[in-house]
Amino acid sequence: MEELVGLREGSSGSPVSLRELWGPYPRVRRGVRGGLEWLKQKLFCVGEDWYFLMTLGVLMALISYTMNFTIGRVVRAHKWLYREIGDSHLLRYLSWTVYPVALVSFSSGFSQSITPFSGGSGIPELKTILSGVVLEDYLDIKNFGAKVAGLTCTLATGSTIFLGKVGPFVHLSVMIAAYLGRVHTKATGESENKSKQNEMLVAAAAVGVATVFAAPFSGVLFSIEVMSSHFSVWDYWRGFFAATCGAFMFRLLAVFNSEQETITSLYKTSFRVDVPFDLPEIFFFVALGAICGILSCAYLFCQRTFLGFVKTNRVISKLLATSKPLYSALAALVLASITYPPGVGRFLASRLSMKEHLDSLFDNHSWALMTRNSSPPWPEELDPQNLWFEWYHPQFTIFGTLAFFLVMKFWMLILATTIPIPAGYFMPIFIFGAAIGRLIGEALALAFPEGIVAGGVTNPIMPGGYALAGAAAFSGAVTHTISTALLAFELTGQIVHALPVLMAVLAANAVAQSCQPSFYDGTIIVKKLPYLPWIRGRKISSQRVIVGHFMNCTITTLAKDTPLEEVARVVTSTDLAKYFLVESTESQILVGTVGRAHLVQALQAEPPSWAPGHRRLRDLLAGGCPTEPVTLQLSPETSLHQAHNLFELLKLQSLPVTSLGRAVGSVSWVELKKAISNLTNPPAPK
């Protein structure tokens, strides 16, 4: 009986079932159950949402792997067709070009018919969303199928169209996260939490990058650098956890499918470890970075100009508006014709897939030194052991083909970015940068054939290291990020070039950031998406400009004693979403805000027979029309700098300005943007 009392007491009020009581070892079982409860509590204490993040990572890894698998099959079929179709040039040309043309036009037609949001990379739009703007439907799950199918077709064209995977994957991942979040909210009945949602979206972006490159570190950093202007260290672990789950699952699937022995990096290199580079080479690495920076400026400028031209040119814009697949097919035909291997494609190494491009460019031997005395023949078939043969031509040598590759791909890439299909633009830029680096590295290897003398052993210069630095520097300059350096290490599984690559990336960024907006910012500008510019170079003058100078003074306030006729007039004559509610017309003391929709509803519910001037807004509010309190307000003395910081940090859209409690104006992105642009280009004095 004592045992029973003890049990009742121990279970702290919860009823004890008979089964529990009669089973063997009640104490032990209770202990175990208590321990499990404790563990469960602990597990769900740090990361209430770790299971959510894991699901996201695993799901994206599955999608990424399945997509790669499918694409591999399609590409293999294309290769087989091209090989088996016979020696007729016409047939071979047709088999080479029809495939990508059909895929691209299908991708364009299919995805655009479902949703207009599926084109492009999606990162610029996500950047806008994460800065607080609501883009309706952009994260709707119904875009998912269109984007996946379209992207698969795009990627299946391989190196012909030369487009990547990262951007759309980030978009896909964020879409799934938003969807899972909505499901979770519905299931638990919790109210939506804006800041938490945002954190999840940033983590999802990291997953997107990590499941493409199997690189959790650079996935997190790259997505932070590209997406947000500020981030909270407390939420850092979310990104890492989700990205690690994704990257692990992605590589695990490759192991299960017997593609590799164990979990390794994607583009494994075998650079020399003991003396990877000599000290004076650091100078060339930095110079390479600066060259990449200058080229990236040229690329960004041309890309933005051409994108603008496509939008404004009457013929092309009409074609794009009426028949997107036709434009896509035409562009794809041009690109495919140029890459036809027996033709110009011979000098573009166009038989290599994009993965093989990178593998060959990161090769640790020097092609220039190897072909100095002997010239390998151009193989009829691709030689998987010696991919670099594709880059060699007896007359032009490798320098000719690499330079030709750079010149041609420069405009081909710009053309490809205008095709309205779901596609990423990071990978082609990464490969382009690798080719720049390789060209300079080979030139150096030829210029200093004696190489590095260290410890009595002579080691030739490794152009592969320069290719790595070039890839990181060029892609870093185009996207204005530094974490591409880390990406280069995670992709290759070697970190021996840590300092030179980082220095090249910094040099490239210094040049690019001072001359051009980043690829994503440029797209935001061309697409006219809303954005908040940042205050360049922390101009001291931004501390002196105060809100009073630039706020919007013509605000519409509704006083509690406003007659209802007046309220009705205001509601019908303006289309603001919210009105400032003030205490009285005379005092103008700010009380809160009232939504237009609520006002309209309340006005409609009023009996139609009110005597004019009789009822006031106060009665409407007393009748249940909801108002919102003002939780944060600026004053006219707040500096532009402080206001900008507030908007950036708290992801605000607009704020009221009060002086001595009176509503005197409001500040939104529009005013801030104007004030910031006046900082750099002061308005002409009146």
Place this chain on the structure above:
Amino acid sequence: MEELVGLREGSSGSPVSLRELWGPYPRVRRGVRGGLEWLKQKLFCVGEDWYFLMTLGVLMALISYTMNFTIGRVVRAHKWLYREIGDSHLLRYLSWTVYPVALVSFSSGFSQSITPFSGGSGIPELKTILSGVVLEDYLDIKNFGAKVAGLTCTLATGSTIFLGKVGPFVHLSVMIAAYLGRVHTKATGESENKSKQNEMLVAAAAVGVATVFAAPFSGVLFSIEVMSSHFSVWDYWRGFFAATCGAFMFRLLAVFNSEQETITSLYKTSFRVDVPFDLPEIFFFVALGAICGILSCAYLFCQRTFLGFVKTNRVISKLLATSKPLYSALAALVLASITYPPGVGRFLASRLSMKEHLDSLFDNHSWALMTRNSSPPWPEELDPQNLWFEWYHPQFTIFGTLAFFLVMKFWMLILATTIPIPAGYFMPIFIFGAAIGRLIGEALALAFPEGIVAGGVTNPIMPGGYALAGAAAFSGAVTHTISTALLAFELTGQIVHALPVLMAVLAANAVAQSCQPSFYDGTIIVKKLPYLPWIRGRKISSQRVIVGHFMNCTITTLAKDTPLEEVARVVTSTDLAKYFLVESTESQILVGTVGRAHLVQALQAEPPSWAPGHRRLRDLLAGGCPTEPVTLQLSPETSLHQAHNLFELLKLQSLPVTSLGRAVGSVSWVELKKAISNLTNPPAPK
């Protein structure tokens, strides 16, 4: 003559000197000059302060290298003394112990006599400073000499006292940055810019880590994770640039001093690259991470408890208050006696320096497999080729020594952290973690001697990989950071274990963060420094608690119509730094703030013969007493969550609360802290 006019016009109004006019090729020279001007403008446009950052990096690298060089000499002298002193045990014991005891007591006495701020790592204090609190004199340059001299002595004791370098270096670097900033401000005459200063301090912290480990990436990330709760991506490049300069210079000096052939990483490893680990090993890596997490909780708990004990115990606290060098000498004597190599030190591998500890623990061979059949003798002298012999004992085997090392170092480390000398606590923790990993790795290598079969070749399990993961996981768990994984790769120059190490670190962090505050937060709590707790697990309830519930309602306001006698009474009876200024006693509309010092000054300047009740505060203000406008104000409806975010993001100390323009209260860290603690422990209902 036309040429002359053209010149005058071309030079756009600036006077043309005769020399310029008569020199050859004026056009070309003008063009070149214009180009240089343009380049100069461009260079100083992105990073107005890049030269500042470079100076900081180079300076810190020079200090770090010089310190290492000096320490190396002192340690060599100690080794020589110990070797040459003869075979008498007493003499050898004395030579082993007197050296560190003398160094530590000198370090303690010297640094504490100059400034009380020089003890410990300094990171907790910096964290407080970066969150907006002003700690007077903590960044004064006069602490510099004390910290450098003290740290050199501490590190010269080597593995006897077993302390590191990172924390004080971060402090030194921030000190120099603050000093350079002040010099810059004085030289240019610009007004001080708080937010810019903060950015510089964060960059300086990155330099501190980077110049110790020659690891720019993890330097930046680690300093961000440890120091700040939020950071701005725009200012990211500052940290990278400064850290890269520092790390490059640091390694460059090593090359110039012929210590190495080229720039490489600090603790180079030679792990197998092709199959570094088998897939099932991932499980053991995660388990290792969890074990490290649990051990780190134990460590953090014991460390904090012991630190509290030292502070409260009457005898010890009296000793510490009156004679710090004596306490230091006693603690050093205990530690040195235990590590005496012919004694207990035999089982602690105490003849190894801290660098050699890491080098040996990261060894890619399995000691357990190598000593299974043969047992190497304990060498009389240290064998630089086979450092791991130090870890072997014929009776105890390596498992015995590793376990003994862990048990002993656990409490020895805690004892060492209480010694009041400038010292870092990261490195010992990193080595401790490596030993945990090595122990588990060796056990696995012995348990699965057949190893990994891949491609027909059998590869044994590499315990070095586990040591790497253990080091990253344990140090990550103790400091609550994830970037220690990256640090492990940058330190060893190999990234083949990317995923397993990251997973171990995440597992360790999950355990540690849910159970214990981090090492630095723990120190902040014990030292009673001001700090703002974070809202755990994003409690939804923090959205429901509003400022009105927890604000400080008893505020002192001064109305413009307050008589001066009343003002004088308020100023003398309270000691607030600022008073809220309201429009009138009746309306209580908030106008701004007025500083106490200014008020006192203005009151003292008043003629002593004013008739009571005649003059009011208004007259004082009109007479020139300066007021400050309120730029940001909360309302009682603002949620705790939002207020907390504001304080964190904008690094605020306190904010006024207004309702309908009337000052109704104020919120500061004190109120926020109380409200947050009430969230987790709801107050008993009254």
